[in-house]
Amino acid sequence: MDYREKIGTKENPLKLKTPPLSSEYTMHVDEKDGEDILVCTVGKTILHYQLRCLEDAKKMLEDHGDWMEMGSKDEKVDTKEGTFEHWGRSESNPVGGWYGLKKNFRGRFGMYIPPLMEALGMAEITHEKRGNKIRANQ
Secondary structure, eight states: OOOHHHHBOSSSBEEEEOTTSOOEEEEEEEEETTEEEEEEEETTEEEEEETTHHHHHHHHHHHHOSOEEOOOOOTTSOOOTTSHHHHTTOTTSTTSSOSBOSTTOOOOHHHHHHHHHHHTTSEEEOOOSSSOEEEEOO
């Protein structure tokens, strides 16, 4: 499915909130090296993720069939196996590693991708202060 229109552009990005609903950030689609990518802007920090992560994550969550802990971590911090964050950098995912594209800013997949998936109707997430979870829409 093509999400570009719903996600927005640099001039008109999609406004989102982190899972605890404590911080705002934006997401839009752009092109880099001939590929469509997600651009996540958090304050002055800009992260890039492969656009294909949305469909890949949706399928993984459907196959998982239940709630999954998000487990957001920075790139250099080890992740807990079985979390959404761990899957987003695992050699066993469909891209064989990181969905994040900017060196030293490849982490936080479990913080910024789930609210986008929720906004697109692909998944539902919890909105607790800590320990949030995600699952495919039922």
